[in-house]
Amino acid sequence: MTATRIRVASAGHAAFAAIMIALGIQGLIKGDFTAVWQPVPKGVPAREVLVYLCASISLASGIGLLWQRTAALAARVLLGSLVLWLLLWRMRALFLVSLVEGTWSCGATLVMVAGAWILFAAFATDWDRQHLAFATGDKGVRIARALYGLGLIPFGYAHFANVKGTAVLVPGWLPWHMGWAYFTGGAFIAAGMAVLFGVYARLAAALSALQMGLFALLVWLPLLAAGKVVTAFQWGEIATTLALTAGGWVVADSYRDTPWLAVGKR
Numbered sequence: 544m545t546a547t548r549i550r551v552a553s554a555g556h557a558a559f560a561a562i563m564i565a566l567g568i569q570g571l572i573k574g575d576f577t578a579v580w581q582p583v584p585k586g587v588p589a590r591e592v593l594v595y596l597c598a599s600i601s602l603a604s605g606i607g608l609l610w611q612r613t614a615a616l617a618a619r620v621l622l623g624s625l626v627l628w629l630l631l632w633r634m635r636a637l638f639l640v641s642l643v644e645g646t647w648s649c650g651a652t653l654v655m656v657a658g659a660w661i662l663f664a665a666f667a668t669d670w671d672r673q674h675l676a677f678a679t680g681d682k683g684v685r686i687a688r689a690l691y692g693l694g695l696i697p698f699g700y701a702h703f704a705n706v707k708g709t710a711v712l713v714p715g716w717l718p719w720h721m722g723w724a725y726f727t728g729g730a731f732i733a734a735g736m737a738v739l740f741g742v743y744a745r746l747a748a749a750l751s752a753l754q755m756g757l758f759a760l761l762v763w764l765p766l767l768a769a770g771k772v773v774t775a776f777q778w779g780e781i782a783t784t785l786a787l788t789a790g791g792w793v794v795a796d797s798y799r800d801t802p803w804l805a806v807g808k809r
Contacts (some may be wrong), residue, residue: 551609552662552665552666552796553793553796553799554792554796555658555752555789555792555793555794555795555796556608556662556665556793556796557609558788558789558792558793559608559658559662559789559790559792559793560605560606560608560609561605561789562605562785562786562789563601563602563604563605563608563621564601564602564605564606565605565782566578566579566598566601566602566605566782566786567598567599567600567601567602567603567604567605568598568602569598569782570594570595570597570598570601570602571595571598571599571602574591574594574595575594576593576594576597577597577598577601577779577782578651578779578782578783578785578786579597579601579625579651579652579655579783579786580597580601580628581648581779582636582648583632597624600620600621600624603617603620604617604618604620604621604624605617607620608621608662614662614666615663615666615667615668615671618659618662618663618665618666619663619671621659621662621663622656622659622660622662622663622678625652625655625656625659626656628652629649629652629653629656632648633645633648633649633652633653634649636648636649637649642704643700643701643704643705646697646700646701647697647698647701649694649697650693650694650695650696650697650698650701651694651783651786651787652694653690653691653693653694654691654694654695654787654790654791654794655786655787655790656687656690656694657687657688657690657691657694657790657793657794658687658691658789658790658791658792658793658794659790660678660683660684660686660687660690661684661687661688661793661794661796661797662793663678663679663683664678664679664680664683664684664687667679667680667683684797687794687797688738688744688748688794688797689738689739691735691738691748691790691791691794692734692735692736692737692738692739693735693739694735695731695732695734695735695738695751696731696732696735696736698728698731698735699727699728699729699730699731699732699733699735700728700732701728702724702725702727702728702729702731703725703728706721706724706725706728709724709727709728710723710724712762713762714761714762714765727754730750730751730754731751731754733747734747734748734750734751734754735747735751738751738794741805741806741807742806742807743803743804743805743806744798744801744805745795745798745801745802745803745805746803746804748791748794748795748797748798749795749798751791751795752788752791752792752794752795755784755787755788755791756788756792758784759781759784759785759788762784763777763780763781763784767781
């Protein structure tokens with residue numbers, strides 16, 4: 544394979560790159576933060592500069608992830624940006640906003656960090672392995688999986704803390720809306736713990752990514768298909784759901800060589 548060819552490691556990789564490209568284009572058109580980068584307080588200095596910087600990182604990284612020559616650099620830049628974003632804004636939000644909002648945004652960023660980290664480990668160059676050895680190879684993959692497991696737990700907590708708001712989103716043709724809200728919340732927490740402790744981790748990662756994908760399929764797609772007016776908030780939720788699904792997909796793909804019911808394989 545030559546240096547100019549497209550290099551796609553997995554279907555999750557392709558989906559992740561496509562989502563980053565879409566988010567980059569959306570951010571440049573809207574002139575505002577998109578999923579992955581939201582929320583950022585209004586009073587932040589040079590906020591508009593940050594908007595276009597984040598959109599440019601999303602777009603360039605998404606494109607770069609699809610080409611062998613640039614995949615390692617793209618993954619490195621995206622991972623570094625997401626980790627910095629996590630430390631600057633998400634950790635801070637845990638102490639400044641409501642527990643549901645703070646933990647949810649932190650969990651969402653952790654999922655995206657995990658996806659970017661898996662790709663970084665996959666495309667790491669000799670320079671990366673020499674200077675960033677802890678973040679590459681099997682060790683880097685284990686860290687990424689742990690972050691993914693941690694990121695799923697706030698999703699489950701939010702379902703329980705705002706169970707009525709979650710139940711409203713359950714499709715009307717399904718019975719027992721409250722039951723589904725509790726079930727999906729419990730499933731996210733169980734999946735997060737399974738990934739963290741290596742108990743059926745591959746199955747847990749795959750099912751958690753599937754659950755996020757089904758949310759897009761069963762909640763947001765019917766809304767769009769019905770031709771109803773979609774609010775800016777809902778568009779943001781749709782983009783977030785797709786981004787998280789792609790991030791989870793990348794992590795699930797990293798377990799390809801692990802048996803579905805393996806125990807002790809983090």
